[in-house]
Amino acid sequence: MRWAPLDHPEGMTNQPAIQLTDLTRDFGRRGGTSERVRAVDGVDLTIQPGEVVALLGPNGAGKTTTIDLLLGLIAPSSGSAGLFGDEPVRAVERGRVAAVMQTGGLLPRLTVGETLELVADLHGRLPDVPEVARRAGVDGILRRRVVKCSGGQQQRLRFALALLPDPDLLVLDEPTAGMDVSGRRAFWAAIRDDLARRPDRTVLFATHYLAEADEMADRIVLMSGGRIVADDTPAGIKATALARRVRAEVGPEVDEALRALPGVLELTRLGRTLDIRTTDSDALARHLFAHTNACDVEIAAEALDDAVVALTSGGSR
Numbered sequence: 069m070r071w072a073p074l075d076h077p078e079g080m081t082n083q084p085a086i087q088l089t090d091l092t093r094d095f096g097r098r099g100g101t102s103e104r105v106r107a108v109d110g111v112d113l114t115i116q117p118g119e120v121v122a123l124l125g126p127n128g129a130g131k132t133t134t135i136d137l138l139l140g141l142i143a144p145s146s147g148s149a150g151l152f153g154d155e156p157v158r159a160v161e162r163g164r165v166a167a168v169m170q171t172g173g174l175l176p177r178l179t180v181g182e183t184l185e186l187v188a189d190l191h192g193r194l195p196d197v198p199e200v201a202r203r204a205g206v207d208g209i210l211r212r213r214v215v216k217c218s219g220g221q222q223q224r225l226r227f228a229l230a231l232l233p234d235p236d237l238l239v240l241d242e243p244t245a246g247m248d249v250s251g252r253r254a255f256w257a258a259i260r261d262d263l264a265r266r267p268d269r270t271v272l273f274a275t276h277y278l279a280e281a282d283e284m285a286d287r288i289v290l291m292s293g294g295r296i297v298a299d300d301t302p303a304g305i306k307a308t309a310l311a312r313r314v315r316a317e318v319g320p321e322v323d324e325a326l327r328a329l330p331g332v333l334e335l336t337r338l339g340r341t342l343d344i345r346t347t348d349s350d351a352l353a354r355h356l357f358a359h360t361n362a363c364d365v366e367i368a369a370e371a372l373d374d375a376v377v378a379l380t381s382g383g384s385r
């Protein structure tokens with residue numbers, strides 16, 4: 069057997085990049101009442117090196133808290149988080165992990181170039197600063213003061229800072245929040261270029277947008293109410309998310325058989341009006357016409373964003 073010291077990356081090649089086990093975090097309710105909020109509720113998640121994973125969910129789903137826990141910025145109430153088999157704080161200290169958070173972390177009076185030089189010095193290595201600036205798309209604004217940069221330019225600078233230690237894991241918390249469409253495009257193009265150069269880099273990013281997750285990620289972890297409610301490829305998530313709504317007028321005696329049909333996700337009824345979400349509207353319509361006396365049958369596609377809301381509703385706070 070080949071011996072590799074615990075501190076050496078070779079000793080960790082088989083470790084997941086991220087391992088969250090029954091991770092839970094409670095907060096006191098904001099405003100000081102004694103009520104508590106369970107922001108993250110028993111999350112189990114394993115992400116292997118090289119995966120690009122989107123953490124998708126509505127406001128308050130628990131994405132930021134999960135990221136804060138896995139970076140060791142806050143402590144779990146119970147359960148554990150590990151990065152490459154190490155404690156999060158140690159993995160961050162060793163430069164294996166870097167993050168792009170939504171706000172903070174920049175000194176407004178410095179220029180973009182000074183910020184990069186300062187942080188490169190702090191890392192105590194000699195990263196190729198001009199090359200990193202080019203890859204993050206800030207090479208054209210090195211002399212601009214941070215305070216004069218747009219939100220999108222500041223996010224690209226945070227991305228450049230995160231690239232300086234050449235981390236094995238890059239964590240991005242809603243990195244394009246507040247950017248316009250062209251800013252978003254430029255940001256994700258920079259990430260894509262980076263991944264083309266280092267395909268073994270693991271990337272975890274939080275987003276509200278299914279389209280963004282679909283475009284960038286190999287895998288989507290859908291969160292709602294502090295829990296993981298789906299974990300699949302973008303195609304798998306879309307097959308579930310992009311359900312159709314079938315409406316019909318029919319009595320309740322058919323409900324049990326309809327629930328058992330393939331693809332039926334949700335069945336609600338108001339009197340004789342039946343409303344069904346299904347991923348297989350053809351099978352449902354065939355059944356309604358062949359085996360029931362249903363009338364006024366309507367089939368409608370669900371909008372992408374409505375679909376994510378439907379998938380995550382019931383749990384968000």
Ligand SMILES: Nc1ncnc2c1ncn2[C@@H]1O[C@H](COP(=O)(O)OP(=O)(O)OP(=O)(O)O)[C@@H](O)[C@H]1O
Binds near residue numbers: 106126131132134385
């Ligand atoms: N420091 C805190 N004190 C009290 N409650 C908190 C705190 N941080 C988060 N929460 C609550 O925990 C829940 C999850 O919040 P979190 O910010 O993790 O969600 P999110 O999915 O990142 O949302 P968003 O997309 O809006 O950033 C929410 O109900 C939020 O109000």
